[in-house]
Amino acid sequence: MTHQPVVLFVCVHNAGRSQMAAGWLAHLAGDRIAIRSAGTEPADRINPVAVQAMAEVGIDIAAQQPALLTAETASGADVVITMGCGDTCPVLPGRRYEDWDLTDPAGQPIEVVRGIRDDIRARVQALVTDLEHPAPSYQR
Numbered sequence: 001m002t003h004q005p006v007v008l009f010v011c012v013h014n015a016g017r018s019q020m021a022a023g024w025l026a027h028l029a030g031d032r033i034a035i036r037s038a039g040t041e042p043a044d045r046i047n048p049v050a051v052q053a054m055a056e057v058g059i060d061i062a063a064q065q066p067a068l069l070t071a072e073t074a075s076g077a078d079v080v081i082t083m084g085c086g087d088t089c090p091v092l093p094g095r096r097y098e099d100w101d102l103t104d105p106a107g108q109p110i111e112v113v114r115g116i117r118d119d120i121r122a123r124v125q126a127l128v129t130d131l132e133h134p135a136p137s138y139q140r
Helices: 017-032 048-055 110-132
Strands: 006-011 034-039 079-083 096-099
Touching: 006 017, 017 034, 017 048, 017 079, 017 110, 048 110, 079 110
Parallel strands: 006 034, 006 079, 079 096
Antiparallel strands: none
16 A cells, blocks of 8 residues: 555444444554544534443543534545535545445434444454455546
């Protein structure tokens, strides 16, 4: 891999799903992949149940702050992962997009958030594998 890919996680409040995904990506890929996270309508703070669920697996996202999605945040992203923001998420030409259909952890009990956390981990692991070992492209 010659270029460090930039991944942007976007959800509405940037307080749960996108923050957990950014935490997993930092944990699984270290500094091999640049990470950005933002929301279309950021909350005041990270969801405390999401913080608790991530802490259970040794990942601390408590110091993170929800951030507003801006054109600057989105520019330069190679991969944009959206999570439940629908039409409010930007579409930028030349980017790889994935929409992860995940339950919003807001207001959910810890048992539900653990399931969301584990689903996100599996998706992030697949993303890391794909970015670090892309399938060969065949030209005719």
